[in-house]
Every structure is written in structure tokens, then in C-alpha cells.
Amino acid sequence: MAKIKGAIVVDTERCKGCNLCVVACPLDVISLNKEVNMKGYNYSYQAKEDTCNGCSSCATVCPDGCITVYKVKVE
Template structure:
């Protein structure tokens, strides 16, 4: 069973550079065209519920605007 994850984007930091969009191996991040941040950008957000919590998006984000949360693996047995 694949891991499940989610991201939280700090909209005050995101500058819509799209590095996270390009780096996401699951292709689940996009820019939210419905929101404009106080800095005038469309922030990144999840566009599909297939995030694995790999953390690549957070690593490539130059503003450290992304926090990744990953579910814990259950006990195998």
C-alpha cells in the first residue's frame, strides 16, 4: 500500500514559481487560480488526492513555503 501524504502551503511565502509543480513525481500540485495572495500570486496547492508525502516539493521550494505531512505506517503483521 503506498504512503499517503498532504502538503500545507504558507500563502504568505509562496511566490508561484512552480518549482514544486515541476518537481512533483505524482503530478498532484498546481497553482490555485481562485486565490491571490497578499503578495499578488496564485499559491501552490494539491490538485489531486494522490500525494505520497515524498517531500520533494518542500526541498525544491526556495521560500520554504511548503510543509509536508505523511501518514505513519501501520504495524505489519
């Protein structure tokens, strides 16, 4: 059976750093960046590269739709 590997892409300029995605992630993949975007918010990013399983919990709770989740089958 193939394993699913996930990855997220965050629209950093739309992210307002509400932290909902960080709390929703069951694998603690997402963190808030220390840097700020153009609006002055600490935006979220994928802190652990190979840990994401593509469950989409983060994208579901994001109120601004800033997160896109990708899933890839790994043999």
C-alpha cells in the same frame, strides 16, 4: 506492509508562485491556484487530495520553505 499516504500544507502568504514545486512533483499533485495571495502571486496548492505519497520533492525545491509535508501510515 502499510501504505504511506502524504499531504502537503502550503503557507499561501509566503508562496510566490515560482512553479518549482509543480514541476518537481512526480505525481502531478500540486498546481498553481487561480486566486492570488496578499502579495498578488498565484500560490501553489494540493490539487489531488488522495494522490500524494509524501516524497517531499516539492518541499526540497521550494526556495522559500513554504511547503510542509506530512506522512501517515494507512493500514
